[in-house]
Amino acid sequence: MTTSxxxxxxxxxxxxxxxxxxxxxxWDLDGRVPExxxxxxxxxxxWAPFLPEQYGGAGMDMVTLGEVHEEVGRGCSSVRSxxxxxxxxxxxxxxWATPAQREQWGPALASGAALGAFCLSEPGAGSDTSGITTxxxxxxxxxxxxxxxxxxxxxxxxxxxxxFARTASSIGAFLVPRDTPGVxxxxxxxxxxxxxxxxxEITFADVEVEREALLGPSGFTAGMVLTxxxxxxxxxxxxxxxxxxxxxxxxxxxxxxxxxVGGKPLRDLPLIQAKLSDMVTDARAARLLLAEAGRLxxxxxxxxxxxxxxxxxxxxxxxxxxxxEAVQIHGANGFTPDYPVARFYRDAKVMEIxxxxxxxxxxxxxxxxxxxxx
Amino acid sequence: MSNTAQGQxxxxxxxxxxxxxxxxxxxxxxxxxxxxxxAMELVMFVEKTFGVTIPNDELRIDNFRTADSMAELVDRLxxxxx
Numbered sequence: 001m002t003t004s005x006x007x008x009x010x011x012x013x014x015x016x017x018x019x020x021x022x023x024x025x026x027w028d029l030d031g032r033v034p035e036x037x038x039x040x041x042x043x044x045x046x047w048a049p050f051l052p053e054q055y056g057g058a059g060m061d062m063v064t065l066g067e068v069h070e071e072v073g074r075g076c077s078s079v080r081s082x083x084x085x086x087x088x089x090x091x092x093x094x095x096w097a098t099p100a101q102r103e104q105w106g107p108a109l110a111s112g113a114a115l116g117a118f119c120l121s122e123p124g125a126g127s128d129t130s131g132i133t134t135x136x137x138x139x140x141x142x143x144x145x146x147x148x149x150x151x152x153x154x155x156x157x158x159x160x161x162x163x164f165a166r167t168a169s170s171i172g173a174f175l176v177p178r179d180t181p182g183v184x185x186x187x188x189x190x191x192x193x194x195x196x197x198x199x200x201e202i203t204f205a206d207v208e209v210e211r212e213a214l215l216g217p218s219g220f221t222a223g224m225v226l227t228x229x230x231x232x233x234x235x236x237x238x239x240x241x242x243x244x245x246x247x248x249x250x251x252x253x254x255x256x257x258x259x260x261v262g263g264k265p266l267r268d269l270p271l272i273q274a275k276l277s278d279m280v281t282d283a284r285a286a287r288l289l290l291a292e293a294g295r296l297x298x299x300x301x302x303x304x305x306x307x308x309x310x311x312x313x314x315x316x317x318x319x320x321x322x323x324x325e326a327v328q329i330h331g332a333n334g335f336t337p338d339y340p341v342a343r344f345y346r347d348a349k350v351m352e353i354x355x356x357x358x359x360x361x362x363x364x365x366x367x368x369x370x371x372x373x374x
Numbered sequence: 375m376s377n378t379a380q381g382q383x384x385x386x387x388x389x390x391x392x393x394x395x396x397x398x399x400x401x402x403x404x405x406x407x408x409x410x411x412x413a414m415e416l417v418m419f420v421e422k423t424f425g426v427t428i429p430n431d432e433l434r435i436d437n438f439r440t441a442d443s444m445a446e447l448v449d450r451l452x453x454x455x456x
Contacts, residue, residue, distance in 0.1 A: 221413050
């Protein structure tokens, strides 16, 4: 049976409830997302629906993309994280690659025939991107890349990597197929959360790529490629965080209605009501911030950059806070794999770290405060 | 709000950096606050406000050094598109 196409929040929710929610805890224990789900996501057009129709995408707007990623995040943060990095690479190809490269990669990225991953962090550099040491040296034939990337989401499974490396003048973005000689992938396992996201450490040893592998402009605007890629990743992480809050809310509301204390359901207790009311409120507030960032992206408005920082900061802190409260509502049951809140709790923490730690985000947002003073 | 391209660009830069005293011929890079985040904001602002798409080979520092040079870039791109 063919899987229905995902075109909006409603169809995304149906896909997630049918194909992700029933299996997410098993994938978490297994430490990987199965090929069957990757195939179903391809059939549903989930991988890069924002790409133009000419490349097999659906031209999906950013507001809807955020809603779709929220729904996937509600079901499983590991699957959402695979979508996030694939989205980052696909967007970068669409925005910065040559027409020939878009022809080469666009259809495969839209269909999921080729999965992408994002290689920025290194053993010694995470949010501090200026600290990366991977190098790209220009030669007569193209570039030679040397270095080690760490915490590459989807790295165990990806077919093509977007590698950020230091050039003579700036930090450049390079498109590197996995099968290029000199690329070595080492799985990272036993992580706290998003355990099925197939993290990897990837070593590039004298990896030769063609001249066109460098995407985007050079010089002062070279950083735009990284800024734009991270902005979209941050948007997806914000969406996934909203999904975690919603998942916590739904699980907690169901548990509080069923579980009784002293002959009454938990939901009648004022302190439980306080937790649930905060979940309802924060889910709506975070969703509105996300939608505002998405609307500004659709309009090409530069204000989307700050709006996305704010949405990601608010949503990720809300996710971590409410995942903790969701476990609290579930009591000892929340500590077991019998309920999804234990997984939400572990998955939520990393949302405060990835695509710019929340400490870095707050420093950036503080700059906005200075601009808003009378 | 100014009606000229130079004026609109200056309004945007001043909005981002209220402490800066700028005129249309002033080198914004010499002021020391241009980073990759602002570069992207600036390019997005120019593209949205003036309805142009800036190709990779025009994303050169000399095209963005002053409000005057950005206005010249906008004018050149608009003439190519016309």
